[in-house]
Amino acid sequence: MSDKPSAKKRLPLRWLSLAELVGIVAVAIAALGYWDSHRERAQTDRERAAAEQEKKAEAKAGALKLSFLMTGTPEAAGDRLRLASVHPEQVIQTQALSFPRDVRGDAVQTTGNPRIEVGWLEGGLDKALRARDSNGGARPPHGRLPVGIETVFIEDGQTKTDRAVYLVGYSLHSRVLRSDKVELEGLSLVRRGVGEDLQAAVDGAWARQAPAPAKP
Template sequence: MSEQPARKRRLPLRWLSLAEFVGIVAVAIAALGYWDSHRERTQTDRERAAAEQEKRAEARAGVLKLSFLMTGTPESGGGRLRLATVHPEQVIQTQALSFPSDVRGDAVQTTGNPRIEAGWFEGGLDKALHTHGSKARQGRLPVGIVTVFIEDGQTKTDRALYLVGYSLHPRVLRSDRVELEGLSLLRRGVGEDVQGAVDARWASQAPAPARP
């Protein structure tokens, strides 16, 4: 008589005790709490990073707004540079323009009409270049500009050193005609001695005077 195959033994069914059930629930609650806390912390970090980025952008915008910068647009065939601020909310009131001393001895004062005219220094530039023996037909003339302007209802002053690009064109029985080409910022934050800063720059770029 053949033996019947042994039946598989079933594992005894064991109910969780109350203490074990409570422990499992506690672990689940702790895991959910950790996940929720992590999600909240991540969201807070993102919001803080976005706020800091916005503050940095506002700070950069503020710095740019406070920076005074001018551009020069040629007019009248290069006989004049029309000056204008990069930021339209900055309104120019007056300007004092200082040229190298051996080009022009006194500063030019303007009121409400910001500009640089070639006629202000044309003859002096021709003499200065002749004295230095320069035959260059193009160059950059340093100009110190003290500008009083209005921004946000406040009167402010900017002292800066600019370079005026020019070219020379010969004329019969007269000094060369100066054609103004543009304006570029060389240095801002110039001290009270604007004329000294202009002369120092001119001396550093001009050739030595020609020997007699």
């Protein structure tokens, strides 16, 4: 007579003690606290980074807003450009204007009347363009003349200085038995924050405009 298969042994059940339950609850609470602290710290870091980025953007926008920049408005049928700061709180006091040496050898000084007059450059520009036109071809009717402008201005009660290179837009109009009439059209910024040698920066900009030598 065969023996009946023995029944599987069941592991004895054991109720957790109160100390063990307290330990498990403590671990769960600690884990939840760590997760909540980590999430709060990450949120704080994100908010701090966003605030710093916004602060930098505001500072950059403020610096750009306060940068000295001029416009030139034609007057008297192009015989003069009236210069003015883009920001009305920046009051221009004096200016020294440097043209390419080929056009004019000395700087023009102004006080309290910011402008560029065609008489300051017309004759020299005609000579400089003729010297460049070695092939005797027709010169372009429009051009841009670099000019360095050192401006002393008042802002928030403080005296400041700006050195920059601008381009003066002009057009040429032929005249009988006389050099072409130069008409000033406008002003555009090329470079700001120029060092002490503003004349060298202007001459360099003018040299880069020179046409490439004709091929033999």
